[in-house]
Amino acid sequence: MVSWFVRGIRPKAFDAKDGKCVGTVVCKMGEHRGAFRGYIAMLVVLKPYRGRGIATELVTRAIRVMMESGCEEVTLEAEVTNKGALALYGRLGFIRAKRLYRYYLNGVDAFRLKLLFPRPDLGLDPMMMLGDERDGQHMDSPYL
Numbered sequence: 462m463v464s465w466f467v468r469g470i471r472p473k474a475f476d477a478k479d480g481k482c483v484g485t486v487v488c489k490m491g492e493h494r495g496a497f498r499g500y501i502a503m504l505v506v507l508k509p510y511r512g513r514g515i516a517t518e519l520v521t522r523a524i525r526v527m528m529e530s531g532c533e534e535v536t537l538e539a540e541v542t543n544k545g546a547l548a549l550y551g552r553l554g555f556i557r558a559k560r561l562y563r564y565y566l567n568g569v570d571a572f573r574l575k576l577l578f579p580r581p582d583l584g585l586d587p588m589m590m591l592g593d594e595r596d597g598q599h600m601d602s603p604y605l
């Protein structure tokens with residue numbers, strides 16, 4: 462059984478039995494080319510704990526904090542061969558913005574992945590992405 466997380470932009474997952482850290486996501490937020498953006502630098506879950514939705518939960522929590530902090534987008538790089546990570550981020554709404562040739566020291570290409578948040582100045586309501594329960598209606602969002 463897994464117990465959860467410290468709050469904030471770098472959530473962690475712990476084994477409830479012995480308190481061991483079993484997964485983490487490392488992120489930052491900052492200005493980049495005139496935009497305030499979030500960046501996911503690292504995501505890892507220990508092998509015996511994979512396939513239980515822990516990474517999804519970690520990334521979802523980090524993204525929620527970034528969105529609430531005013532980020533316009535979240536980016537990261539993933540190896541083109543990393544099917545698990547690409548599937549995970551794809552399910553969370555990330556798109557492949559660019560292919561980076563021989564990005565890693567091992568010579569493997571990367572995809573730059575991007576998650577764009579709705580812009581209020583375009584008439585889109587960012588609250589929709591946070592899950593809006595106005596009028597008792599629940600808007601479906603992974604960042605609830």
Ligand SMILES: CC(C)(COP(=O)(O)OP(=O)(O)OC[C@H]1O[C@@H](n2cnc3c(N)ncnc32)[C@H](O)[C@@H]1OP(=O)(O)O)[C@@H](O)C(=O)NCCC(=O)NCCS
Nearest residue numbers: 504505506511512513514515516517539544545546548549
């Ligand atoms: C990638 C990683 C973080 C996934 O952790 P996890 O806790 O097992 O992920 P989740 O259980 O939240 O998986 C959510 C979804 O991601 C996808 N996914 C995750 N691992 C996958 C794999 N090995 N193969 C295919 N799809 C995978 C699936 O769509 C999965 O949903 P499903 O279980 O309903 O099929 C983990 O495998 C890991 O630590 N890998 C090594 C480090 C790494 O590659 N980090 C990412 C760098 S960009």
